[in-house]
Amino acid sequence: xxxxxxxxxxxxxxxxxxxxxxxxxxxNHNYMYWYRQxxxxxxxxxxxxxxxxxxxxxxxxNGYNVSRSTTEDFPLRLELAAPSQTSVYFCASVREGNYxxxxxxxxxxxxx
Amino acid sequence: xxxxxxxxxHVSVSEGTPVLLRCNYSSSYSPSLFWYVQxxxxxxxxxxxxxxxxxxxxxxxxxxxxxKKSETSFHLTKPSAHMSDAAEYFCVVSxxxxxxxxxxxxxxxxx
Numbered sequence: 604x605x606x607x608x609x610x611x612x613x614x615x616x617x618x619x620x621x622x623x624x625x626x627x628x629x630x631n632h633n634y635m636y637w638y639r640q641x642x643x644x645x646x647x648x649x650x651x652x653x654x655x656x657x658x659x660x661x662x663x664x665n666g667y668n669v670s671r672s673t674t675e676d677f678p679l680r681l682e683l684a685a686p687s688q689t690s691v692y693f694c695a696s697v698r699e700g701n702y703x704x705x706x707x708x709x710x711x712x713x714x715x
Numbered sequence: 716x717x718x719x720x721x722x723x724x725h726v727s728v729s730e731g732t733p734v735l736l737r738c739n740y741s742s743s744y745s746p747s748l749f750w751y752v753q754x755x756x757x758x759x760x761x762x763x764x765x766x767x768x769x770x771x772x773x774x775x776x777x778x779x780x781x782x783k784k785s786e787t788s789f790h791l792t793k794p795s796a797h798m799s800d801a802a803e804y805f806c807v808v809s810x811x812x813x814x815x816x817x818x819x820x821x822x823x824x825x826x
Contacts, residue, residue, distance in 0.1 A: 634812050645805055645816030646759075653812070661813070693759065699812060702747060702766055708758040 605629050609694050609707035616684040616714045624679040624710050626694030632705070634697045635677040636661075637669065639690040640709075646693060652677055653699070684714045717742045717810045721817040729825050734778075734793040736820045738806030741787065747809040748789045750780055753819075754802045762804075765789065776800070796824045 610625045628635065633654045638646040638661075648661030652671040666688055668680040677696075681688060694707040722737040740746060750762040763774025770782040780791045789806060801824045806817040 636813070638814075638816075643819070645818045646814075647816075648813060651813060695814070697812065702749075702764050702809065704749075704761070704814060706759045 607694055607696055607705050607707040609692075609710050611710060612708065613711045614713070616681070616712065618684060618686065618714060620684050621680070621682050622684070622712075624681075624692055624694075624712070626677045626679070626707060627675050628677075628694075628696040628705065629675065630696065630698070630705065631674060632696035632698045633674065634699055635671065636695045637667070637677070637679045638693045638695065639663065639688075640693060641690050649679065649692075681712075686714050688712065689714045717746060717808045717815055719748075719806045719808045719815060719817040721804075721806050721820050723820050724818065725821045725823070727823040727825065728796045730798055731795050734791070734796045734800065734822065736791040736804050736806075736822065738789045738791065738817060739787050740789060740806070740808050742808060742810070745784075748780075748782065749807040749809065749814070750774065750778070750789075750791050751805045751807055751816075752802050753805065759805070762791070796822075798824050798826070800824055 607628045636651045637649040640646045647663045650669040652658045692710045697704045718741045720739045748765040751759045763772045765772045765782045773779045778793045803819045808815050
């Protein structure tokens, strides 16, 4: 099992560019999450999904969009990149009622 | 609203001495609590979790934590630090299948 796979691992964007961070899990988990981690800080929840077709905002959703068309995939979209979005992004998943959250290895994004 | 407060942003210990990382939580009901560890430039690894079973929870690599409802605390301990324990540690509370992270404690281990 691959677990939670995030791509790319690193990316540099220019201000105003757009990109999609990919997240795929092969554990048939219904809950998926996107977090961002700023230097010296804990993780903040951006968006989450409790199943295909259902998404909801977390603590810091501004500037991001998500979709969940399948159980496996939960991409995060940045439409107009800003320097404030420079961060490390983590995707995670868990099966409802379980506590075994699985995290991806992260995407380090720099906006210049 | 549920939240966690990690009382120390940095902790420094000598190898072979005990480790104590402090965490207080705020919750309107009995929470699920976790400790995660993050080594430099790595992802997150679950150390241990409390889900309303035994109040003393044993985790990986010799770590354990005790849930104290009266003190709303969930401190992480290890009897003897190893150099490989140097990392960032996060206390986490879980309401309704979401994880809320503390700001983290950076543990330094000196020879």
